[in-house]
Amino acid sequence: SWGRIELKASSTDNVLDYVELRYGGYGSNGMVRVVGSDVALNHSIVRNSSSYGAFMSGGKVGIENDLIIANAWAAVRVESQGVLDAVNNTIDGNYRGVEVDNSTVRLTNNLITNNTVSGLLGVGWSAITSVHNDVYNPGAKNYDGVTDATGTDGNLAADPLYTDRAQRDYALQEGSPAIDAATSQGAPGDDLRFYGRYDDLNVVNTGSGTPDYYDMGAIEFGGSPLAVKHLPTGETTGAIDRVRFVFRGAMDTTSFSPADDIVTFQGPSGPIAVSGYQWVNPYFLDVTFAPQYAVG
Numbered sequence: 001s002w003g004r005i006e007l008k009a010s011s012t013d014n015v016l017d018y019v020e021l022r023y024g025g026y027g028s029n030g031m032v033r034v035v036g037s038d039v040a041l042n043h044s045i046v047r048n049s050s051s052y053g054a055f056m057s058g059g060k061v062g063i064e065n066d067l068i069i070a071n072a073w074a075a076v077r078v079e080s081q082g083v084l085d086a087v088n089n090t091i092d093g094n095y096r097g098v099e100v101d102n103s104t105v106r107l108t109n110n111l112i113t114n115n116t117v118s119g120l121l122g123v124g125w126s127a128i129t130s131v132h133n134d135v136y137n138p139g140a141k142n143y144d145g146v147t148d149a150t151g152t153d154g155n156l157a158a159d160p161l162y163t164d165r166a167q168r169d170y171a172l173q174e175g176s177p178a179i180d181a182a183t184s185q186g187a188p189g190d191d192l193r194f195y196g197r198y199d200d201l202n203v204v205n206t207g208s209g210t211p212d213y214y215d216m217g218a219i220e221f222g223g224s225p226l227a228v229k230h231l232p233t234g235e236t237t238g239a240i241d242r243v244r245f246v247f248r249g250a251m252d253t254t255s256f257s258p259a260d261d262i263v264t265f266q267g268p269s270g271p272i273a274v275s276g277y278q279w280v281n282p283y284f285l286d287v288t289f290a291p292q293y294a295v296g
Contacts, residue, residue, distance in 0.1 A: 001050070004028040009036035009059070020045040021053075025072070030055025034082075041066060043192055047168075049073070050212030053094065056082045065192045065218050067170060069093050071129050073113070078103040086110055088188055090218040092162075092172050097137070101127040109182035111160050111170075112219035115140060132183045132207060134160055134216050148199025154183065154208060160217065173220045177206075179214035184209035194248035195223025225251055239291040250282035257274075258287070265289070 002024045011013055014037055021044070031049035032041065034056040042064045046053040050187035053071035054063070056117050057080040066089045068075040073093040078084045079101035080087055088109040089096045097112040098105065104126035111134045112119040118141040128146050132154035135142045142148065149155040155204040159175040172178055180203045187209075190196055197220045198213035200204070207213040215221050231244040256276045265272050269292070276288045 001026045003282040004031055004033045006033040006035065006038040007039055011037050013076075013081070016041045016044055020047075021038065022046075023225060024051075025049030025051035025275070027051075030077070030245070034059050034061055041187075043194075045069075045192075046075070047071065050078050055172060056084065058082050061085075061088055063087070063187055064296045065089065065190070067092075067192060067218050069168065071095070072296065073184075074121075076291075077101070078105055085204055086216055087186065088182070088194075088216070090213075091115070092165065092170065097135070100128055100184040102126055105129070107131070108188055109214070109216045111136075111178060113137060113160060113162075114165070118144040120140070120144065120146055130155055132216060134158060134178050134181075136160065137261075145238045154181065156181065156216075168219070172215060172217065172221040174221070176215075176221060176275045179203050180213040180215060181206045181214045182214045184212060185212055187214050190226060190248075191220040191223050192218040193223065195220055195225055196226045198222075198224055237295050239293060241291045242286045242288045244280070244286045245287070247283050247285070251279075251285070253279040253282055256285065257286055262287075265294050268294040 023046045034055040036058040038060045040062045044066050046068045047070050049071040053068045053075045055077050062085045064087045068091045070129045071094045075091045076098040077099040082103040083243045084105045090111045092113045094115050097115045097119040099121045101280040104127045106129045108131050112135045115137045118139040119135040130149040132158040150157040158177045160178045161173040163171045197214040205213040227245045228248050271290035272289045278286045
């Protein structure tokens, strides 16, 4: 029952990244409220607001890889000549998905699903571009006040087959029509869970752009874990007998096998035989080998 985070025109360089916002919006138009400012809201969860999930009046907002769910009003409302770019978000189970009032909105690779009244509402002169979205709202209007885009520019109106909505598991199931149905043009290379997006070789591509073809929504089906850095780095001297790989998300520590998962392992003098490995924790993997003394 708290109010909001508000970003006014005087606020600059605004980035909300890897943030979870919930149970706000009390006595407020929006749990995140943007008034004439520029904001990036990425890799975040916005849920259970008692009003809008995110509200913007003017300004420019980019939302990417977000899960915006179960908000009492619209997941996102844009008014007063605001500009919104929404890419690879999952917007589910709100009163409305996206409301656009005399503003400009570009929707790309989003899942806008199971909202109570409508998926997308357009009011006034609003300019809405929709490419490779799945707008699926059974018992409600998919498009209200705006041309139905189903069947054009890669847009669908089909059940995305979430794993378990009741438990807020919005991963896609095998056979989902959203798999490899997005455009890679301007799409993020990772997803909400820190996994890399990729082209599923077992699925016929229905997306567009340059391969790899990605999935719609915030969570990539079978996405590949991303190692964000390794230690040591740069030129090293002295005895080096291990490399530590650091992952952004917690890994299944039973899933790694040197025989299966190491394709090549090279040192300054050529191939090195891996002698072992150890998970320091689910984020840190040490791969060990005989000490190396050559500079490299």
